[in-house]
Structure formats: structure tokens, C-alpha cells
Amino acid sequence: MGFDQYHEPPEELPPATRTFARLCASLTEEAEAIGWYEQRIAVETDPEALAVMRDAQGEEFKHFSMDLEFLLRRSPAWREIAEGVLFQAGDIVEHGEEAESDTFDSGGADGEAGYPAGSLGIGSLKGALR
Amino acid sequence: MNHLLRSLAPISDSGWKELDDEARERLAPALAARRLVDFSGPHGWDYSATNLGRAAALKSAPCDGVTGSQRRVLPLVEARASFQLSLSELRDIDRGADDADLAPLDKAAHQIAVAENKAVFHGWKGAMEGIAEASPHKGLTLGSKPDAYRRPVAAAVERLLQSGISGPYGLALGGEEYQRVVEGAEHGGYPLFEHLHKILDGPIVWAPGVGGAVVVSLRGGDFAFESGQDLSIGYETHDAETVSLYLEESFSFHVATPEAAVPLA
Numbered sequence: 001m002g003f004d005q006y007h008e009p010p011e012e013l014p015p016a017t018r019t020f021a022r023l024c025a026s027l028t029e030e031a032e033a034i035g036w037y038e039q040r041i042a043v044e045t046d047p048e049a050l051a052v053m054r055d056a057q058g059e060e061f062k063h064f065s066m067d068l069e070f071l072l073r074r075s076p077a078w079r080e081i082a083e084g085v086l087f088q089a090g091d092i093v094e095h096g097e098e099a100e101s102d103t104f105d106s107g108g109a110d111g112e113a114g115y116p117a118g119s120l121g122i123g124s125l126k127g128a129l130r
Numbered sequence: 131m132n133h134l135l136r137s138l139a140p141i142s143d144s145g146w147k148e149l150d151d152e153a154r155e156r157l158a159p160a161l162a163a164r165r166l167v168d169f170s171g172p173h174g175w176d177y178s179a180t181n182l183g184r185a186a187a188l189k190s191a192p193c194d195g196v197t198g199s200q201r202r203v204l205p206l207v208e209a210r211a212s213f214q215l216s217l218s219e220l221r222d223i224d225r226g227a228d229d230a231d232l233a234p235l236d237k238a239a240h241q242i243a244v245a246e247n248k249a250v251f252h253g254w255k256g257a258m259e260g261i262a263e264a265s266p267h268k269g270l271t272l273g274s275k276p277d278a279y280r281r282p283v284a285a286a287v288e289r290l291l292q293s294g295i296s297g298p299y300g301l302a303l304g305g306e307e308y309q310r311v312v313e314g315a316e317h318g319g320y321p322l323f324e325h326l327h328k329i330l331d332g333p334i335v336w337a338p339g340v341g342g343a344v345v346v347s348l349r350g351g352d353f354a355f356e357s358g359q360d361l362s363i364g365y366e367t368h369d370a371e372t373v374s375l376y377l378e379e380s381f382s383f384h385v386a387t388p389e390a391a392v393p394l395a
Contacts, residue, residue, distance in 0.1 A: 014154070118134040118362040120154045124169035125161055
């Protein structure tokens with residue numbers, strides 16, 4: 001498996017960006033697992049097996065939601081867009097376009113790597129190489 | 131635009147990138163506390179206090195039959211180091227100069243890193259208690275001869291173990307002490323740095339601003355650094371020749387387990 005979540009050389013990335021990338025990878029894995037359980041549940045006929053898999057899929061819902069909340073906390077712009085899209089009745093695409101426009105046309109909520117604009121994004125250095 | 135007011139400064143995008151990169155490069159090696167204590171956040175500039183989970187009883191209540199208590203919190207401090215840069219140097223950066231004079235920024239970065247280290251390890255009077263002053267383990271000294279450092283560091287680890295504090299352990303060394311360790315070899319020629327690392331099973335950290343040394347447990351849950359706004363560069367003002375900027379952060383620090391560290395004077 002190695003260090004596939006990194007698109008750039010890890011040693012060149014600040015610790016906060018490495019953490020962000022790890023949680024992005026974790027979010028992807030949880031979404032995949034949810035999809036796999038959805039397929040298995042669709043074809044399974046044994047009620048006991050179904051109950052076990054539904055419980056397992058619930059765990060993945062929880063993991064996905066926790067990963068997403070972590071990432072949204074570290075990325076104010078992402079959070080602002082998500083707030084305009086998630087849990088809203090109506091046209092999803094329309095909400096998405098509006099949320100994107102509101103976030104970036106108003107000057108932007110944040111900069112890169114999940115930190116507010118102007119932040120150096122240093123964060124924790126525990127375990128960081130010199 | 132947020133409170134840092136960066137877009138009001140007469141600085142180009144490439145100029146800001148150069149300043150941010152320079153600050154990051156200068157700060158990261160000097161921020162010793164962040165290598166050894168738990169870090170949470172950043173929670174944002176509008177985050178004002180850390181929850182301590184405690185309350186103090188109030189002596190009176192608005193009416194009979196009711197009692198009251200007030201929550202105790204640890205307010206965050208705002209630390210700021212101001213500096214001025216020459217606008218002509220910033221124009222040279224835009225032309226591609228790779229040797230711009232950013233010494234005032236470098237100095238401010240060092241100052242705010244020292245302030246953070248001192249606050250965490252020795253406290254900030256009236257604002258927060260530091261690791262060394264909170265520790266009940268007093269009396270061990272590092273001494274001035276690096277050959278003798280091994281004994282007090284091993285004794286500190288032993289004290290932590292006796293207190294039920296598990297490792298690995300880290301060692302924060304003040305500037306002079308760090309230099310002595312890096313240069314030092316014991317009688318047989320074995321590098322002191324390697325020997326201390328074996329005793330600690332954790333990092334040896336250059337900690338400018340720390341007096342002497344501090345051995346801390348890295349197991350987690352003992353020391354909490356809470357960041358409001360993480361280190362950022364903001365804009366104050368400018369004239370025809372200079373721009374006034376500042377490095378700033380807001381944070382609190384709280385010792386949850388005083389016995390999880392041993393200061394070495």
C-alpha cells in the first residue's frame with residue numbers, strides 16, 4: 001500500500017497537509033466500504049447475515065461522517081460550501097453553484113491546506129522530522 | 131478579507147508567498163513545544179477560552195432557594211511580534227531576487243517562537259502555568275559539563291517511571307545545552323546525542339528560550355496546547371518606504387499531569 005495518499009513528496013509537505021491527506025484517504029475508503037456493503041446487502045437473502053452487514057454499514061456511515069467533519073473543520077471554504085449543500089431541500093446542483101459562488105465571490109473563506117487565509121499552516125510538529 | 135488585513139498591504143502574491151515561506155522555514159525548527167506536547171486546533175481567531183471542566187461556587191444567588199456556580203475557563207493569549215520590511219526589498223522579490231533582506235522577519239519569527247516555548251515550559255505570568263513550574267519533580271540539575279548529562283537525564287526518566295508515567299520521553303534542551311549535546315562525545319567517543327536518545331526512546335529537541343532542560347513524557351494526554359489562530363502574518367500599516375507587518379497567534383496551554391515532566395535546572 002505504501003504512501004499512496006501523497007501526491008507530492010511527503011518530506012516536502014507540512015505536517016498539517018499530511019494529516020489532511022490521510023483523512024482524505026480515509027474518507028475515500030469509508031465511502032468505498034459503504035458502497036460495497038450496499039451491494040452485498042442488495043443480493044444477500046440470509047436475514048442474520050443481512051443484520052450483521054447492516055450493522056457494519058452503519059459503522060462505515062459513522063466513520064465517513066467523522067472523517068468528513070474533521071476535514072470540514074480544517075477547511076473553512078469547504079465547510080462553507082458544504083453548509084450550502086448538505087441537508088438542504090431542493091435542487092442539489094443549484095445549491096452547489098450558489099454555495100460555491102457565495103464562498104469564493106465574497107473573497108473566500110480560507111487559503112490552502114485547511115487553514116484560514118494568512119495562516120502559515122504549521123500546526124503540530126509532534127513526530128515531524130527536522 | 132479577515133482581520134489580518136493582508137490584502138491592504140502593498141505586497142504582491144509572490145511577495146506574500148516569499149514571506150510566508152521564509153517565516154515557516156524560520157519558525158518550524160524553533161517551535162520546540164509543538165514537538166513534545168499535544169496540539170489541538172486551530173480553532174479560529176474568534177475562539178477565546180479553553181474549557182477546564184471545572185466550576186467555582188458563587189457566594190450569592192438572585193433569589194432564595196437557588197445556588198449557582200461559575201464555569202472556569204483558561205483564556206487564550208494573543209502573542210504578536212511586529213516587524214518592518216523595506217518596500218524596495220519586496221519589489222526586488224517581484225523581480226526574482228533570491229537574496230532579499232528579510233532579517234526583521236527572521237528576528238520576529240525567532241522572538242515569537244521563543245515566547246511560545248517559554249510560555250509552555252516556564253509559564254506566562256498571569257496567563258498560564260508552564261511545564262517546569264507545575265512539575266512536582268524538583269532538585270535535579272543538568273550541570274555545565276555535557277559528559278555528565280547522561281546521569282540526570284536517566285534519573286529524570288527513572289522519576290517518571292516511579293510516578294507511573296510511561297514513555298517514550300522527549301528532551302527539550304535550551305540553546306546552549308543543545309549545542310553541548312550535539313558537540314559532545316563521552317569518554318569512549320560515543321556520541322552523547324545517541325546515548326541520550328537511547329535513554330529517552332524519543333526526540334531531543336532544540337528549544338530556544340528554555341532554561342536548562344525538561345524531560346517530558348510523550349504518551350499523550352498530559353500537556354495540552356490549544357491553538358486559536360495558528361501563526362500568521364498580518365498587516366499593520368505602510369508608508370512610502372516600509373511596510374509594518376506582524377507575526378501573530380492565539381493559544382492557551384494547560385498542564386493536565388504535572389508529574390509527567392521533570393525539569394533539569
